[in-house]
Amino acid sequence: MTAVAADRILSAAQAFSVAQRLGADFAPTAGARDRATYTGLLELFLEQFDGGTGLAGVLAVPVMLGAGSAHALAPDLLLEPVLVELGATAALPGLYLSDRIFAEDGVIDRYSGRWRSVAQALIHSSKAANHA
Template identity: 80%
Template sequence: MTVTVVVGNPKPASRTLTAASLVAKGLRQDSEPTVIDLVSFGSGLLSWGDPAVAAAVQAVAASELVVFASPTFKATYTGLLKLFLEQFDGGTGLADVVAVPVMLGAGPVHALAPDLLLKPVLVELGATAALPGLYLSDRTFQEDGVIERYTDRWRSVAQALGTRTTDHA
């Protein structure tokens, strides 16, 4: 199974990247995820046709499981992630991709943001977003056990959904 992590944090090698990678590895323990740290594209995200961005879009679209992660910024996901998601065709850009929305924040006030704000966009782009979104404390996610409980609970579902089908009727 092809697993990818897409990180929309404006800081390179962020806690968001660490958390998303842990989620991906927990859901698919047999697969090392490809990491796409969007900040590395710089201004390439602002124009259509950037070769590096286009390659990343293709890699994500070809993945079976993608963890889309962002810090909570102004009560939603970052503009960096939005710019990347705008590169996909509506309705079909993420067809056959199982998408897992993950967001980090300082407190529980935005705990519904992954499901209310990020998941609908992923579904609009054609992704299967059957797993609940995951909201994590940006300070305690590495030791509070939330990622382990989430991945233990949803691993079998992610694996069952991750069987890519290429025959579209």
């Protein structure tokens, strides 16, 4: 499984770029949540992908950072539809992280531990279907 991880807000665009070049199967998509659906940088980058096919074959996980839990559903409600519109498979739940403590609170490790086998199965079945 080829994976590309975005571990900082501004590296989401870089992660997609690397994912595309490597033919990655999995690309977490991160953006900040601050009075808008997603940041202009992420929007500008996502506009580079063709609608319906630009992220075809990629398992995308919507990830958003924010200051409070009031926007905890934002990854699933606001970012996931954009990724799906671009052709990505967004079969895993989105992840909302506190922008102040996400690097230390263990949420990312718990999430990846919980969903790793599901992601691997989805990627494997997608590859098998494409080779059939």
